[in-house]
Amino acid sequence: MSNAELEQLRSRLDEINSELLALISERAAIVRDIGAVKEKQGVPKFDPEREKKMLDKLVAENKGPFTESTIRTLFKQIFKASLDLQSTEHKKSLLVSRKTRKEDTVILLPGDVVVGGSASVMVAGPCSIESEQQTRAVAAALQKAGVRVMRGGAFKPRTSPYDFQGLGMDGLRILREAADEYGLLTISEIVDPAHIEPSLDYVDIIQIGARNMQNFELLKAAGEVNKPVLLKRGLAATMEEFLHAAEYIMSRGNTQVMLIERGIRTYEKWTRNTLDISAVPILKQESHLPVLVDVTHSTGRKDILIPCAKAALAAGADGIMVEVHPDPATALSDAAQQLNFDEFNTFFDEVKASGLYRQ
Numbered sequence: 420m421s422n423a424e425l426e427q428l429r430s431r432l433d434e435i436n437s438e439l440l441a442l443i444s445e446r447a448a449i450v451r452d453i454g455a456v457k458e459k460q461g462v463p464k465f466d467p468e469r470e471k472k473m474l475d476k477l478v479a480e481n482k483g484p485f486t487e488s489t490i491r492t493l494f495k496q497i498f499k500a501s502l503d504l505q506s507t508e509h510k511k512s513l514l515v516s517r518k519t520r521k522e523d524t525v526i527l528l529p530g531d532v533v534v535g536g537s538a539s540v541m542v543a544g545p546c547s548i549e550s551e552q553q554t555r556a557v558a559a560a561l562q563k564a565g566v567r568v569m570r571g572g573a574f575k576p577r578t579s580p581y582d583f584q585g586l587g588m589d590g591l592r593i594l595r596e597a598a599d600e601y602g603l604l605t606i607s608e609i610v611d612p613a614h615i616e617p618s619l620d621y622v623d624i625i626q627i628g629a630r631n632m633q634n635f636e637l638l639k640a641a642g643e644v645n646k647p648v649l650l651k652r653g654l655a656a657t658m659e660e661f662l663h664a665a666e667y668i669m670s671r672g673n674t675q676v677m678l679i680e681r682g683i684r685t686y687e688k689w690t691r692n693t694l695d696i697s698a699v700p701i702l703k704q705e706s707h708l709p710v711l712v713d714v715t716h717s718t719g720r721k722d723i724l725i726p727c728a729k730a731a732l733a734a735g736a737d738g739i740m741v742e743v744h745p746d747p748a749t750a751l752s753d754a755a756q757q758l759n760f761d762e763f764n765t766f767f768d769e770v771k772a773s774g775l776y777r778q
């Protein structure tokens with residue numbers, strides 16, 4: 420075949436491509452109208468019977484050279500794209516979505532502490548509130564280090580029912596008193612919708628833990644109060660599920676929601692969970708909510724906290740959460756992974772010195 424002949428055939432293909440494009444675009448416009456009718460009628464967009472009829476008719480009309488199976492595959496692809504078009508057109512824009520709100524959500528906490536703004540935030544404290552003495556010691560160390568938000572678990576959802584379950588409301592009171600004494604804000608996990616209201620006097624931020632990420636009654640209850648909420652990603656939650664959980668809170672009126680990546684369960688055994696760093700830029704892209712990273716629970720090991728915190732900040736995290744205990748060896752929970760005060764100071768100094776922690 421001469422070059423001239425090849426060029427001629429190709430130019431005919433170009434014309435056909437344009438005709439096909441015009442036809443599939445015309446088809447897509449009709450599909451969109453059908454989608455709008457279906458939306459109004461409340462009927463499902465996917466109609467397998469209709470698809471089957473169309474495919475059977477096309478196969479009967481097919482004179483080749485494409486085989487029956489190729490015709491089916493090609494048209495199924497067109498139906499799939501049409502269905503996607505109908506679904507995206509009518510997908511409810513989520514309140515958590517960047518599409519709904521372009522600007523970052525900035526959460527203003529008492530004492531001019533800001534999450535999601537120009538400065539990074541360090542949230543530190545013991546896994547569990549164990550005693551007044553332990554909590555006050557941590558509060559003093561954190562204040563000295565320049566930390567403003569102290570975490571401490573009072574209701575502990577533990578894997579085993581025989582493990583320390585936390586001090587409950589007494590723990591929240593101890594946390595509040597120690598925090599007030601040292602000018603800190605408090606964050607603690609609430610596990611029962613009935614505890615949301617009573618916790619409001621003790622916590623500046625309500626934490627919803629990984630195991631409760633899809634406890635919808637708890638999410639709804641947290642959505643009904645005027646208190647910032649830190650929502651942890653579930654143990655095996657996709658980012659879509661995570662954002663939908665946040666949507667539960669926002670849809671009830673509480674717009675002060677922060678997300679925290681805490682590692683997901685994978686086959687890897689050398690860390691407690693797998694820190695999903697990619698979640699940080701994706702969540703920041705998909706949502707306007709602040710994103711933090713819990714380096715302690717994701718890694719479960721002290722020796723890699725510094726690089727992981729730096730990686731989180733480099734990926735765009737608004738803050739870091741880390742566990743600190745006066746004497747980790749005797750801690751009633753997470754003994755192996757909490758930092759002592761010296762270790763925490765080194766950790767915080769190095770993270771700040773990296774230039775990634777915005778002050």
Ligand SMILES: O=C(O)C(=O)C[C@]1(C(=O)O)C=C[C@@H](O)C=C1
Nearest residue numbers: 453464465466469470498501502
């Ligand atoms: O005919 C319909 O009901 C449509 O919604 C259109 C269409 C198509 O692309 O042809 C799209 C999706 C359905 O699964 C079936 C068919």
